[in-house]
Amino acid sequence: MVTITDLSRRCNVSRATVSKALNGHSDINAETAAHIRQVAKEMGYLPNATARALKLGRSHNIGVLFVDKTSSGLGHEYFSRILESVKQEAERSGYDITFISRDIGTLPMDYYEHAKYRNCDGVIIASVDFTDPAVIKLVNSDIPTVTLDYVFDSRSAVLSDNVGGMADLVRYVYGKGHRRIAFIHGEGTSVTQKRLGSFYKTCAELGLTIPEAYVEAATFHDPKASGLATRRLLALKERPTCILYPDDFSFIGGMNELERQGVSIPEEMSVAGYDGILLSQVLRPRLTTYRQDAEAMGREAARQLVEIIERPKEWIPRQIMIPGRLLEGDTVRAIE
């Protein structure tokens, strides 16, 4: 590896001069600087990120915390899209991505310690149990953080517009003439609260009263659970005319159950999903769903974090809401 010392010898200047020349300090003669940069290029010099990080206390490394319990993490297309987008935006600003987890090797560590150990300049947190003490410790530490789909006090967050998304879906379905709308909601996250609240609110605004039996719970991303919930809905004396699923993937379970009972989509039952994953758009009939803008979420999260890292003075915690958009498929029938 060619180091700054090699360059300094080759150019007959001190290491300080080389460093300053490469970093564009003003107290270096233009010609000297040009020459040094030239030689640096010739010799294929690259600064050593480690040495730099040690000296500057800045690693230009962003940690990401994605917990992959039961494929709710990276296995989920939504999160892999976010991750990819975070990565791209971070790289544009000169940051690399490192995964943060517990227990690295034989050292028992929590998330905060891991991030410190790796000198992460900041951490993006998504898809975790936000009530986990280790997560809370990290969020309340000196390390800048940005959370996705969850808000902590005096911390920035990027949020998918779950309220708006749900409202859009309900209004769309209502607009198609549906009045008996069932909602199978996910479980155990704040996202659920948002969507459920929005569902009730929007229905109320539209003058709909939804029977309790029309609201079912099922685990996110679990077709089996959604299938069972669907079965319960189909067993009702007065069936809904439309079922909203917790997410596109779960819908597969509902699809199977409907097929099994010979209920055709959308003729006999309208359905809609949530997420807008690739699958939803290749199914026939194409699934009507609400596509979350994962790319924008990742991008904004990275931007916010870089902002906090690079301009800590001017920064104030911000919650950024990213709207998605309704993807109209062919699974919601118009009824008169």
Add this chain to the structure above:
Amino acid sequence: MVTITDLSRRCNVSRATVSKALNGHSDINAETAAHIRQVAKEMGYLPNATARALKLGRSHNIGVLFVDKTSSGLGHEYFSRILESVKQEAERSGYDITFISRDIGTLPMDYYEHAKYRNCDGVIIASVDFTDPAVIKLVNSDIPTVTLDYVFDSRSAVLSDNVGGMADLVRYVYGKGHRRIAFIHGEGTSVTQKRLGSFYKTCAELGLTIPEAYVEAATFHDPKASGLATRRLLALKERPTCILYPDDFSFIGGMNELERQGVSIPEEMSVAGYDGILLSQVLRPRLTTYRQDAEAMGREAARQLVEIIERPKEWIPRQIMIPGRLLEGDTVRAIE
């Protein structure tokens, strides 16, 4: 942050002694060492990975190169499973994961330079164009690498058993009585070559001659392409009785086309996929497919890499074949 200097002051010993005590050197009195470790724990001391990396020339950081062009990277469940598994195994050995890419910030870099810049101890390469000069440069560099599903000379590789998998599928289908077997293969990767070769070979061994028209090409992970290929197959005078798809996700395209033409699965057409993604197991009928053991692949890749890094002397390049297993679904009908 509590540093080694803080510890040394607190214990009234030199920094050298602290370092040695914590790293278990033998020239430190047992009691002294115990005391230092005790104090280290009390003060919440964690070694600074950056400083350590600088001094030792080892970052305990593994780079991963996943190129995400058109969702063939992380977006693909197969690769996200591999990544997760690589991560877990690497962490068990005390390594973190950093993504490698081109161009970090304003510095134009190729993969090799990026890996060097970040002091990666090694790189795991998957899902890229292995003919890319930048990839070849990296593989031929001083940085240890392990490739997935592709072999370079004198480098270790972890391979999914594409030959065996394809053979298993063909034999299974043959065993169910099928003789007119069509194969829609993916395009443009060495994986394709393997599977296609194995398809022909196995058919030959079974005494089958496959008409040229039964072998179609379609992009991986692209339901549309597979749908079109399916349409062409259905248009043949003598239709196949079974279609093998390039991967499970692509099969959706075939499924749609079959549905559209009123061809029922498996009564009128048997089908099988490849990969064994979650989706394949929640579809009804359940898709018969060959599940690649992505977890084992990631794990082995990480193990191999750590081996090269930590025992470069004893190491010899190895190709490790990871078998998958046939998942029997309900999409291949037995015919007499």
Add this chain to the structure above:
DNA sequence: CATGATTACTTAATCGATTTCGGAAAAACC
């Protein structure tokens, strides 16, 4: 011309660890 300002560089300290070499004290040996 003497003094102060500017320019263009260098010296040396620093970040937080690790490790070589050496040295003092204690223990072992003849």
Add this chain to the structure above:
DNA sequence: GGTTTTTCCGAAATCGATTAAGTAATCATG
């Protein structure tokens, strides 16, 4: 008792960068 060996610890160099402070040399100014 004197010598050798062992035990235990410290001083200082080192990894590759950055930067505050300092120093010549040149330039400008009254």
